[in-house]
Each structure stands twice: as C-alpha cells, then as structure tokens.
Amino acid sequence: MIETELSRCVADFSPGATGVTGAAKLSGGASQETWTFDIVHPGGNVGAILRRAPPGYGAAPSRAAGLDAEAILMQLAFDAGLPSPRVLHVLRPEEGLGKGFIMSRIEGETIARKILRDEEFAKARPMLARQLGKVAAGIHNLPEAKLPKLRSSSSTKEIAELEREYRSFNWPRPVFELALRWLADHDPGPSREVTLVHGDFRHGNLIIGTDGVRAVLDWELAHFGDPMEDLGWICVNSWRFGEIDKPVGGFGSREDLFAGYEETGRKVDADRVMFWEVMGTLRWGIMCCGMMQRFRIGPDHSMERAMIGRRSSETEIDLLRLLASRGG
Numbered sequence: 562m563i564e565t566e567l568s569r570c571v572a573d574f575s576p577g578a579t580g581v582t583g584a585a586k587l588s589g590g591a592s593q594e595t596w597t598f599d600i601v602h603p604g605g606n607v608g609a610i611l612r613r614a615p616p617g618y619g620a621a622p623s624r625a626a627g628l629d630a631e632a633i634l635m636q637l638a639f640d641a642g643l644p645s646p647r648v649l650h651v652l653r654p655e656e657g658l659g660k661g662f663i664m665s666r667i668e669g670e671t672i673a674r675k676i677l678r679d680e681e682f683a684k685a686r687p688m689l690a691r692q693l694g695k696v697a698a699g700i701h702n703l704p705e706a707k708l709p710k711l712r713s714s715s716s717t718k719e720i721a722e723l724e725r726e727y728r729s730f731n732w733p734r735p736v737f738e739l740a741l742r743w744l745a746d747h748d749p750g751p752s753r754e755v756t757l758v759h760g761d762f763r764h765g766n767l768i769i770g771t772d773g774v775r776a777v778l779d780w781e782l783a784h785f786g787d788p789m790e791d792l793g794w795i796c797v798n799s800w801r802f803g804e805i806d807k808p809v810g811g812f813g814s815r816e817d818l819f820a821g822y823e824e825t826g827r828k829v830d831a832d833r834v835m836f837w838e839v840m841g842t843l844r845w846g847i848m849c850c851g852m853m854q855r856f857r858i859g860p861d862h863s864m865e866r867a868m869i870g871r872r873s874s875e876t877e878i879d880l881l882r883l884l885a886s887r888g889g
Contacts, residue, residue, distance in 0.1 A: 563596065566657050567611065571600050574650040574663075578602050581609075593628070593781070597666060608668075609649060613661025624782055626760075630709040631780045632662040634757075637707055643699045644768075644776045669768035669775045673802045676769045677811045685773045690813025692774045693767075693795065694821025700777070701756040701788040701827065708757055714786040715751055719840060720744050727847050730854055736877040740843045743884055749833050752787035760784055762791040763800045764810055789830055792818060793837025798879040799845050799872070839883050846876030 568580040584598040596611040614628060626634070629651065638645035646664040676682050724741050727734075760782030768776040794800075796808045796815060804811030809818045819829040853870025856862055 563658075564598070567598060570650070570652070570656045570658060570663070571609075573656075575600055575602065575607070577604065582606070593661070608666030610646065610664050610666045611658070611661060612664065613652065613659045615659075624712065624784075626709070626711055626781055626783045628661050630711060630783065632664075633709045634703075634780045634783055635664065637703055638700065638777065641699060641703060643696060644774050646776055646778075667768050667776045669770040671765055671768055671778075673764035673800070673811065676764070677802055677804055681771060682769060685769060685771055686812040688773045689769065690809040690815075690817035691821035691824075693762075693809065693813075694792075694818040695824055696774060696777060697759070697762060697788075697791050697795075697818075698822045698825035698827045700759050700762075700791070702825065703757050705757070711757075712784045713755070714758075714784050716744075716748050716787065716836065716840070717750070719844075720748060723840075723844060723847055726851070730850055732850060732854075734850075734873075734877065736880050737843060737846060739884065740839065740880045743887075744836070744840060744843070747836060747839075747887075749836055752789070752833070754788065755785050756788045758784055758786045758788060758790050760791075760794075762795050763797070764802070787833065787837070788827075789833040790837045790840075792822065792829065792834045793839075794841045796834070796838045797841040797845060798882075799842070799876065835883075835887065839880070839887070842876050842879050842883060846873045846880070849873035849876065 564581050564584045567584060571578045571581055578600050580601045581598045582601055584596055587595040587597055594611075594613050594615050596613075598609055598611065600607040600609050612628065612631070632648050632651050635645050636648040639647050646667050648662055648664050650663045652658050652661050652663070670676055670679075670682070677686070720741065727737055727741070759777065759780060761779055762777070766777065766779040767774060768778065795810055795818070798805055801807060801811035807813055808815050815831075815834070819831070819834075822829050849870050849872045853867065853873065856867040856870055
C-alpha cells in the first residue's frame, strides 16, 4: 500500500522516476515513523528515507519542532556543508502519506554498540569527538535569519520544567531532589549567545561510517538556547554505553570535542558544559521515570518501556558521581 502512494509521490518530484521498491519500516523512533525505500529511475535507483508522523498521530509534543521545521533545518545543514541528508520532498496533504518529508538515504551505522565495539569502526572512533565538535559548531553557526520558528529555552526554564515533570510523578527520589537543588544553586543564568541548539545530539541520531560522522539526524527537539547544551548532552554517561572513561559518546575526550568546536572560531565555556551535563543526566533520568510510569499506569505496557524505565537508577549513580566531582 505505501509503495503505491510513494510511487505516485516520487513521480511528481523526481523527473523520470517510474516508482519505488523495497519499502520497509525501520525500527526506532518514539514519535515518528521512518521508512527506507529505493526510487526506481532509469539512471539508477536512488536510496531514500521517508520520515512521517504515524497515521492517526495527534498533535506533536509541545517541545517538538515539528516535521516541517525539521525538513528546513536538515536542508539548511546540508546547504551549509554539514553532514546531513538532502531533503528531496516535503509531503503535501493530497499525496495521502500524512505529514513528513523524504530525504536521501545515507549509508552507515547508528547503533552505539556496533560503533563502539566493531572492528569496522576502529579507525573512525579516535576521530569522532573532534569531528562532532566541528559539527556542533556548524549547527550553532547556522544563520538565524533562515531558521524556522522554534521554541526558546534557557537553563532556568529547563530546571523549572524538569522539576514540574518530576513532581507530577509523585515518586520521590532523593538523588533527583539533590540534583535539582544543585542545578538551582549553580544556574549560570542566560547565555551571552543564543543559537540554534540541536537538542538531541547523541548516539542514535548520528550516522557513523568507517570515515567518521556522515550525518546528524532527528532534529525534533531543536530550539533556540545555550549552545553549550549540545556539548553537555553528548557527554552524558548514558550515551557512553559502558565506556565511561571516554566522556564523549564512549569514544572520545572532552578535550577533543572542545578542540574541534574551537577550530571554527567558536568558544567553549567548560563550566556551562558541565552544568548542562548534570542537567542532561537528570533530564534522561526523569524521562526514564516517565517511561516507567507509562508502563505501570498505561497506556503503554510494552517491555521496551519497562526496560528504559529501569535505567533511571543508572542516572542516580551518574548524578552522584558528577556532583561529588563538582563539590556537590
């Protein structure tokens, strides 16, 4: 069924295309569907990806940028020479595919376990932290005048939102209480510079090849805010997958990440990055609690929700280590 709809769609934006083949839904993605397929063309098939809201999906979460904004951001990144898929087409209502867009398919790996352990990526791993520093700087340099309308956030606002979500669970956790107090006491206040922030710059949203970073995906949480937020988020221990001695994604050092960032002329504020690392660790812990609540109370009683939910205890250990290192 979806191949029929996609065939009609690609005929409109890809001159000479005769249809599509090999459409398959990919796993992953909590709120959006992702399909891979090939556009059949006399000059050779073209690999493509459909990213769309699931049929019957309601309003996007309040923090979500929206699929139209995601398409604009990805194309701006591509045009700026950043590792990003090229956006081929934004869906129209009359095409019957829902809301979303079609982009070029980039080959590579997104699964952290493989990136961190497979011999195939052994030469790439030492390069990744510095590469990602340069990529983050490029994202933060995208011109504001061309950006879509996005929400704005700040450290103070984020603390308040996290505390409100945490309190809504009515599930007291002393370490989270400690972390909230630490964040309030160490809130650095408004950033001197407000830029585009990717918002979810980490494993799972990066395509990695044997040559390093090939694409940044999933701009769903993009917003305006403190650029140091992205650097802190990728250093959260939950994204190291056991390689805790390598703070950046389990493959590199903060020093390499910062060096890559500053190669572009941008500056790193290491204290703000550490603040956002603590914030990110608490944010993931609270998100895990939300998953567990959805499993316990409903509407989602899947084992996946329960497995993610139990990881909140890991973030408590991470927070204690972080706060102890900061004199918390």
